Amino acid sequence: MPLSDSSSRTTGISTVQRLYRAFMGARAALSLALLATQSLASLMGARPSSWAAWLSLLYGVQAVLAWMLPRWFGGGAWPPTPERQTLSWRQIVLSMGVDLVLFSLLQWLDPAGLSYGALLFMPVLMAGALLPRLRALACAALASLQLLAVAAWAVMLGLDSGLRISQAGLLGVGLFVVTLLANELSSRLAREERAARGSLEYARQQADLNRLVIEEMEEGVLVADRRGLVRTANPAARALLAEGATLRPGPFRLDTTPSWAPLLRALKEAYTEHSWPEAGGDVLLDFGGGLQRSLHVRMRFTLRPLDGDDLCVLFVEDNRHLEARNRQEKLAAMGRVSAGIAHEIRNPLTAISQANALLEEDCAGQPRLEQLTRMVASNVERLKRIVDDVMEVAPGIAPVPLVLALSPLVREYCADWAATQRLPEGDASPLRVEIEREHAVVSFDPEHLRRILINLLDNGLRHTRPGAASVRVQVAEQGAEWIRLSVLSDADPLPAEVERHLFEPFFSTRSRGTGLGLYICRELSERYGGRIDYHRLDAQHLNEFRLLLPRIAPSPAQETVHER
Structure with a gap:
């Protein structure tokens, strides 16, 4: 042709x-x-x-x-x-x-x-x-x-x-x-x-693809020469090196900012020896004013010189993020192991419970033995709750969420909980339900919503001061995209040490607590795109546990769970 x-x-x-x-x-x-x-x-x-x-x-x-x-x-x-x-x-x-x-x-x-x-x-x-x-x-x-x-x-x-x-x-x-x-x-x-x-077009597409991948990486990537000139840096790397203002993509020199001096020294040392530990090393950047950032740096060198000078590719990560990821991986592994153990414990617990029920019949009229069987029954129920909690957050197939009318369900769950706790009715009741958004619609599993709300109500009642309306449940809008479900209690503010570990697993301030309640609440809320946080309302002397759920607009074809 x-x-x-x-x-x-x-x-x-x-x-x-x-x-x-x-x-x-x-x-x-x-x-x-x-x-x-x-x-x-x-x-x-x-x-x-x-x-x-x-x-x-x-x-x-x-x-x-x-x-x-x-x-x-x-x-x-x-x-x-x-x-x-x-x-x-x-x-x-x-x-x-x-x-x-x-x-x-x-x-x-x-x-x-x-x-x-x-x-x-x-x-x-x-x-x-x-x-x-x-x-x-x-x-x-x-x-x-x-x-x-x-x-x-x-x-x-x-x-x-x-x-x-x-x-x-x-x-x-x-x-x-x-x-x-x-x-x-x-x-x-x-x-x-x-x-x-x-x-050439294929090479351009490949270069664009590589550039897009590097730009979207959570790990910081810098390309620098032996003089400390950074040829290019992705957004994650610029965020790690920035003291506040956003850095330009490049090129820029590492010797222009005093806080980057440790990174420049590490780069020159790697060029001198033309090697760097395979696992990487830590570099501490001091930005002044008490602001420090510990970075984990891995370096790789180009195999061929480019324009007479070989380049070094630096992979930079914040050590805090690394530690958080390691903790998350350990928690996930621990969750899988715990789920297996809980599954193995469930069957012996059932046998112990049945055997204890038979002993109760034989020990009728013997106060000493009746006390022992009650202790066995109490501890069996406690172990069952622990097993249920562990199985709840264990990895598995998540249930399909339903479109829920939130306000009727909140009223129903609160009424059931008040009856279970045998709370007084009327104005003397310590529980008050305040619905500001009557037609709030969310996507959630109703049983998981019940579990979260009951858990928050139990915590609120346990730590609140005696009195009417000392525990409040509110349903309201939070901006245009969220529905807020809050449980407020009239209680002292949480100590800083307790607040820091509030949602961590197996952390509890009670001797007989499992430490899984709030952790399960957070895991279940995040499973459906929501989030739960603690806030102290000093002006009202209230502690608030705030659950934010994505707001949805129901269509006529969707089945909505209403108040039963």
Whole structure:
């Protein structure tokens, strides 16, 4: 396929148009050479045809103008778009067409003088390189017929007939050979160019993909040289190095900020030894004002020098995040182990409970033995609660959430809890339910919602001061996207040490507490896209556990769980 059929796309002018511009420059140079030949022949005493001189001058003007004014001679806007991979008819006529006509006229007007037949190789070569094969061969055929016609005309004039006919035949064959060779070379060039552009496009896509991956990485990535010049840094790395303001993507130098000096020293040390511990090392950045940041740094060096200088890729992470991730992984592993242990404990507990029930029947009327069986029953129930709590947060298949009308369910759960706790009714009740958003709709599992609310109510009642409305439950809007379910209790503020570990597993301030209640509340809320936090309302002397749930707009096709 010749270049004119290429479907490749690139920025700037296409290859066909660039070759066309090169041929137009060659035409301009050829026209000047033709004029110089005519002038030199006149100076040497030859008398060329005046028509040939005027045609040469006309051709020179047209060729120079076509080369200098591509916008007009190009048949459209210049430069052409990359999608324009073929020549317009105006370009074909004003280049190859003009050449064929003028060179043929020169041959006809001076059949016995200068041999202008060699000039026909210019339009034929252009056609072979820039046109499809059939059009290029048609151009060569026209030029060959013109040569044969001039030779026939010379025979009719009585000139050297044998020599003229043989010259015309050889030139015609040469024109066809040049056309085929130029077209074949053009086709190969087009294929190679398409392959190169395809590889370049693939490389660009790969580079864009790598850049996107690096930009989205949570781990900081910097590329620096031995002088401490950071060539590039992703957003995570810039956030770790920033003291407050956002850093530019790069380049920037590490020696411009005193707080980066430890990182620069580590980089130079790694360059000096050309190695760094495989597991990485820690670097402490001191930003002043008590702000410090401990970074875990891993370094890798490029295998080949780039521009005479090898580069170092630094992977930077905040040690706090590393420790938090390690803790999370340990908790997940511990959760899986605990779930397995809890599952194994469940069956023996059932057997112990049944055996204790039989002992209670046999120990009727024996106070000492009855006390022991009650102790066994109490501890069995406690172990059952621990097993249930562990199994609740163990990894497994999460239940499908339902679309819930929150307010009726909150009223129902609070009423059930108050009846279970045997709380007084009316104004003397320590529980008060305040619904500010009556038609709040959320997506949650109703049993998990009950578990969270009952757990928060138990904690609130356990630590509140005696009195009416000492525990309050509120349902309200929190902005445009959240529904707030709060449990408030009239109690002293939590100590800082307790607040810091409030939602951690197995942390409890009670000797008989499992330490899993609030941890389960947080795990269940996050399972449905919500979150739970503790707030101290000093102005009202209240402790608040605030559960935020994503607000949804119910559709008529969705089944909503209403108050039962």
